[in-house]
Amino acid sequence: xxxxxxxxxxxxxxxxxxxxxxxxxxxxxxxxxxxxxxxxxxxxxxxxxxxxxxxxxxxxxxxxxxxxxxxxxxxxxxxxxxxxxxxxxxxxxxxxxxxxxxxxxxxxxxxxxxxxxxxxxxxxxxxxxxxxxxxxxxxxxxxxxxxxxxxxxxxxxxxxxxxxxxxxxxxxxxxxxxxxxxxxxxxxxxxxxxxxxxxxxxxxxxxxxxxxxxxxxxxxxxxxxxxxxxxxxxxxxxxxxxxxxxxxxxxxxxxxxxxxxxxxxxxxxxxxxxxxxxxxxxxxxxxxxxxxxxxxxxxxxxxxxxxxxxxxxxxxxxxxxxxxxxxxxxxxxxxxxxxxxxxxxxxxxxxxxxxxxxxxxxxxxxxxxxxxxxxxxxxxxxxxxxxxxxxxxxxxxxxxxxxxxxxxxxxxxxxxxxxxxxxxxxxxxxxxxxxxxxxxxxxxxxxxxxxxxxxxxxxxxxxxxxxxxxxxxxxxxxxxxxxxxxxxxxxxxxxxxxxxxxx
Ligand code: ME8
Numbered sequence: 366x367x368x369x370x371x372x373x374x375x376x377x378x379x380x381x382x383x384x385x386x387x388x389x390x391x392x393x394x395x396x397x398x399x400x401x402x403x404x405x406x407x408x409x410x411x412x413x414x415x416x417x418x419x420x421x422x423x424x425x426x427x428x429x430x431x432x433x434x435x436x437x438x439x440x441x442x443x444x445x446x447x448x449x450x451x452x453x454x455x456x457x458x459x460x461x462x463x464x465x466x467x468x469x470x471x472x473x474x475x476x477x478x479x480x481x482x483x484x485x486x487x488x489x490x491x492x493x494x495x496x497x498x499x500x501x502x503x504x505x506x507x508x509x510x511x512x513x514x515x516x517x518x519x520x521x522x523x524x525x526x527x528x529x530x531x532x533x534x535x536x537x538x539x540x541x542x543x544x545x546x547x548x549x550x551x552x553x554x555x556x557x558x559x560x561x562x563x564x565x566x567x568x569x570x571x572x573x574x575x576x577x578x579x580x581x582x583x584x585x586x587x588x589x590x591x592x593x594x595x596x597x598x599x600x601x602x603x604x605x606x607x608x609x610x611x612x613x614x615x616x617x618x619x620x621x622x623x624x625x626x627x628x629x630x631x632x633x634x635x636x637x638x639x640x641x642x643x644x645x646x647x648x649x650x651x652x653x654x655x656x657x658x659x660x661x662x663x664x665x666x667x668x669x670x671x672x673x674x675x676x677x678x679x680x681x682x683x684x685x686x687x688x689x690x691x692x693x694x695x696x697x698x699x700x701x702x703x704x705x706x707x708x709x710x711x712x713x714x715x716x717x718x719x720x721x722x723x724x725x726x727x728x729x730x731x732x733x734x735x736x737x738x739x740x741x742x743x744x745x746x747x748x749x750x751x752x753x754x755x756x757x758x759x760x761x762x763x764x765x766x767x768x769x770x771x772x773x774x775x776x777x778x779x780x781x782x783x784x785x786x787x788x789x790x791x792x793x794x795x796x797x798x799x800x801x802x803x804x805x806x807x808x809x810x811x812x813x814x815x816x817x818x819x820x821x822x823x824x825x826x827x828x829x830x831x832x833x834x835x836x837x838x839x840x841x842x843x844x845x846x847x848x849x850x851x852x853x854x855x856x857x858x859x860x861x862x863x864x865x866x867x868x
Contacts, residue, residue, distance in 0.1 A: 367612060373625060394685070413458055477639060483521070487517070488515040493511065553626060619648045656701065682826045695763070739849070745807050746847055753844040817831070817844040
């Protein structure tokens with residue numbers, strides 16, 4: 366099975382922030398999970414470099430748009446390894462191959478009769494690069510997202526006949542119940558559709574920083590159409606000697622934030638249909654992370670959380686784990702450094718880190734690092750039955766928090782098992798030797814199977830644990846408790862996975 370997942374592409378008008386990190390991490394977890402399942406996986410991310418938001422920021426900083434984009438795209442690229450995020454390709458919408466393909470596809474939309482020349486009169490937000498329809502506007506003609514005053518635009522543009530796709534989009538929503546998730550986002554998209562679609566500007570005559578319109582060189586494409594097409598164009602040139610379009614299109618999941626829902630759930634499928642292409646299979650809309658005070662993160666409030674501050678202090682695994690555990694994925698929620706520190710010590714260091722270290726240390730001490738006796742405790746095994754299927758079902762529904770919680774309940778169960786069985790007492794009693802074998806084998810197998818399941822969430826720590834257990838395989842086929850029953854393994858002790866912070 367092929368699995369093609371994307372993040373939205375980041376505007377290069379500013380610095381990467383926690384919202385970008387959040388989306389990249391969530392997408393990386395799903396990509397790693399599908400790679401574990403041996404799905405033919407492709408994970409795309411990148412930067413959105415054209416249009417007003419970038420041109421305005423460049424100008425304000427005294428740069429040409431291209432110089433500004435080059436400078437900032439590097440920062441977005443450099444963030445990814447800091448987060449343990451491993452995409453298969455990083456697209457920049459200023460790539461010449463992307464620009465060429467945008468022209469090809471939109472020329473097809475024109476040739477298919479879905480483009481006409483008209484005059485746009487209405488409200489426009491230069492920060493969203495969005496032409497707002499009446500019911501999207503706050504009192505005083507302000508942007509509902511940026512709260513700035515909208516500008517009244519009156520310009521001659523080419524329009525895309527979005528209204529021609531009303532019934533096709535209604536059919537798409539009806540036929541594909543999973544098209545938009547979670548349900549709240551689907552309702553919002555359906556409400557927008559029910560309001561009746563109006564045609565939208567496809568080109569702009571006022572801007573020069575964009576992809577030139579092939580049938581009229583005095584226009585560039587409106588940045589959203591250029592940007593959305595990245596998901597399609599990237600496949601044609603991500604690999605030097607292969608076009609991956611057939612292999613991966615249509616996309617399985619576009620991961621996006623709630624402020625860009627209309628573009629992805631309405632404009633995007635309509636544009637693809639207009640070009641004679643298949644719409645994506647799914648769009649998942651994650652929530653917004655807020656400051657610890659529950660307010661929108663902002664520089665002036667000083668309530669932001671910088672992803673690199675977290676990774677420097679606690680590591681990439683800790684940021685990944687924290688973000689997906691602290692806030693139900695798909696909802697909004699507050700985050701802050703104190704909460705990171707709490708989860709780091711209570712959950713990563715104590716629940717998982719200690720469990721792994723203790724298991725390895727006990728096997729080293731009581732069995733000279735050898736766990737060749739593999740008889741596990743049937744009662745404990747029963748509590749793990751079906752866990753890999755439960756976790757993959759949660760991840761298929763993009764319930765990252767729910768999947769992680771299922772795993773964590775078993776991490777806690779194994780800690781209770783240690784307390785119940787008291788292996789250190791069994792070790793003092795020669796008559797209990799066989800029982801100790803069973804307890805140690807059960808712990809080894811429990812930590813191993815949980816580490817395979819946790820691998821997409823905390824890849825660095827789990828890889829260390831699995832190597833130390835003598836079972837480095839991260840394949841999902843090895844995720845079930847008992848899979849390694851016939852194997853023998855020699856373990857190695859490891860230093861603390863999540864060390865205490867120096868006082
Ligand atoms: O919108 N919490 O780019 P962008 C969670 N270039 N997610 C957040 C967030 C927060 N506090 N703030 C922003 C764009 N985001 C366009 C996309 S795609 C063809 C073009 C999310 O850099 C936001 O919802 O402004 C979006 O999904 C992503 O960060 C990039 O935002």
